[in-house]
Amino acid sequence: MIFSKKKYDYEESAKKLSVLFANNFPSNEFHRNLLKFLCETTDSVGAALVLKEKETFTVRHCLGWESFSFRMEECVGMIQWLKKNKGTITRLQLLEESRWAPIKKMGLNFFIQFQAEACLPLFVGEEMLGFVTLSQKREGRPFTAACRQILDWLGPQLAMSLNNSLLWEKIRYQNVELAKVNDLKSQIVANLSHELKTPLTAVIGFAELLAEGVDGELNGEQKKHITQVLDGSNRLLKILTALVDLAKLEAGNFPLNIQQFHLAPLVTSLSDELPLNRDTALQIEIDSDTPRIYGDLGLVRQIFRHLLDNAAKYTPGGSVKVSASKKGEVLEICVADTGIGIGPEKMPRIFDDFYQADGGITRRFEGSGLGLTLSKKWVELHGGRLWAKSQLGKGSQFYFTLPLKPIVIKHRELAA
Numbered sequence: 001m002i003f004s005k006k007k008y009d010y011e012e013s014a015k016k017l018s019v020l021f022a023n024n025f026p027s028n029e030f031h032r033n034l035l036k037f038l039c040e041t042t043d044s045v046g047a048a049l050v051l052k053e054k055e056t057f058t059v060r061h062c063l064g065w066e067s068f069s070f071r072m073e074e075c076v077g078m079i080q081w082l083k084k085n086k087g088t089i090t091r092l093q094l095l096e097e098s099r100w101a102p103i104k105k106m107g108l109n110f111f112i113q114f115q116a117e118a119c120l121p122l123f124v125g126e127e128m129l130g131f132v133t134l135s136q137k138r139e140g141r142p143f144t145a146a147c148r149q150i151l152d153w154l155g156p157q158l159a160m161s162l163n164n165s166l167l168w169e170k171i172r173y174q175n176v177e178l179a180k181v182n183d184l185k186s187q188i189v190a191n192l193s194h195e196l197k198t199p200l201t202a203v204i205g206f207a208e209l210l211a212e213g214v215d216g217e218l219n220g221e222q223k224k225h226i227t228q229v230l231d232g233s234n235r236l237l238k239i240l241t242a243l244v245d246l247a248k249l250e251a252g253n254f255p256l257n258i259q260q261f262h263l264a265p266l267v268t269s270l271s272d273e274l275p276l277n278r279d280t281a282l283q284i285e286i287d288s289d290t291p292r293i294y295g296d297l298g299l300v301r302q303i304f305r306h307l308l309d310n311a312a313k314y315t316p317g318g319s320v321k322v323s324a325s326k327k328g329e330v331l332e333i334c335v336a337d338t339g340i341g342i343g344p345e346k347m348p349r350i351f352d353d354f355y356q357a358d359g360g361i362t363r364r365f366e367g368s369g370l371g372l373t374l375s376k377k378w379v380e381l382h383g384g385r386l387w388a389k390s391q392l393g394k395g396s397q398f399y400f401t402l403p404l405k406p407i408v409i410k411h412r413e414l415a416a
C-alpha cells in the first residue's frame with residue numbers, strides 16, 4: 001500500500017493545545033482530552049497515559065481500549081532508557097534501525113505490553129512525569145520521522161500542563177485533608193477545654209472558700225499559697241474559655257444577642273478593673289451625644305476588655321485613650337496607647353491564632369495570643385472591622401467599627 005506522507009499542521013496543533021490548557025479540567029477529563037488530542041494529531045486509534053506515582057508507574061488513563069495493567073519489572077530497563085533518550089521512539093525504529101539494536105529486545109517487549117507503536121516520554125526539566133503510548137494508526141499508516149518530530153515538539157508543553165493539573169489535584173486533596181484535620185483539632189480543643197473547665201471551676205470555687213476563711217482562719221503563708229493557686233487557676237480558666245470560644249467561632253456556632261446601648265458607661269465600668277501601671281493614665285473621650293450602637297453587650301464588653309487589657313499590659317508608663325467617632329453608618333472606636341508598640345515585621349501576624357510578638361520562653365508578658373484573634377472575629381460577627389496601627393517604641397492604636405443601624409448585622413436575629 002502506498003500512502004502519501006502526512007504533513008503536520010503545527011499552527012493548528014498549537015491552537016488546539018491552548019484550548020486544552022485554557023480549561024481547568026479536573027484531572028480525569030484533562031487526561032482524556034490530552035490523549036484524544038494526541039490520537040487526533042497522530043491518527044492513532046488508541047493511547048495510554050502512564051504516570052509516575054511514588055516509585056512506580058501506573059496507567060492513569062486509556063483511550064481506545066480498556067484500562068490494563070503491565071508488568072513493571074519488565075519495563076524498568078526501557079523506562080531507564082526513555083529517561084536517558086528523552087525523545088519519542090517507535091516500534092518501527094526498533095525493528096528497522098540498527099542503532100537501536102542494544103535495546104531492541106526489551107523495547108519490543110515493552111511495546112507488546114502496551115500494544116503500542118510509539119512512546120512519548122513526558123519531562124518537566126529533568127524529571128520524567130511518565131509517558132504516553134500510542135497504538136497503531138488508522139489504516140496501518142507508519143509513525144514517520146515527521147510524526148515523531150511533532151510529538152517531540154508537543155511533549156514538553158503537554159508535560160508542563162500535566163504537571164500543573166497534577167499539582168492542582170494534589171493541592172485540592174491536601175486542602176480537603178487540612179480542613180478535616182482542622183475540624184478535628186477544633187473538636188478536640190472544644191471537648192478537652194470543656195472537660196477541663198468543669199474540674200477547674202471546682203478548684204477555683206474551693207480555693208475561694210479557703211481564701212475567705214470558711215474552713216478556718218489561714219496564716220500568712222497559707223494565704224499567700226492559696227492566692228497563688230487562685231491566680232494560676234483563673235489564668236488557666238481564661239485560656240480555656242478563649243479556646244472554647246475560638247472552637248465555637250470556627251464551628252460557626254456563636255449566636256449574638258443584639259441590643260442597642262451606649263458605649264460610654266460600658267467603657268467607664270471596665271476602667272475600674274483595668275490593671276493599669278501606676279504611671280499610666282486612662283482617658284475616655286466618648287462624648288455624651290455619641291450615638292448608641294447595636295451589638296451583643298457581653299461580646300462588645302469582652303472586645304473592649306481585651307483591647308484595654310492589652311493597652312494596659314504593653315504600656316509601662318504613659319497613657320491609654322479610648323475615643324469614638326461616627327463614620328457614616330458605623331461608629332469607629334479607637335483604643336490608643338503610648339506603650340512599647342509593635343515592629344512592622346510582626347504587624348501582619350498579630351491577629352493570627354496563638355501569635356505573640358514577644359513570643360518564646362523568654363517573653364516578658366503573660367497571655368495566650370488568642371485575644372486579638374477572638375476580638376477580630378467578634379467584631380466581624382457584628383459586620384464590623386478591626387485593624388491596628390503601631391510604631392515600635394511609640395505606641396499602638398487599635399480601631400474597630402460597630403453598627404449604628406441593625407441592618408449591618410447580617411444573618412443574625414435582633415433581640416426585641
Ligand code: ADP
Nearest residue numbers: 310311314350356357358367368369370371372
Ligand atoms: P496576648 O494574649 O499575647 O496579649 P493578643 O492576641 O491579645 O495575645 O495579642 C497578640 C500579640 O500582639 C501580643 O502578644 C503582643 O505582642 C501584640 N500586642 C497586642 N496588643 C498590643 C499593644 N497594645 N501594644 C503592643 N503589642 C501589642
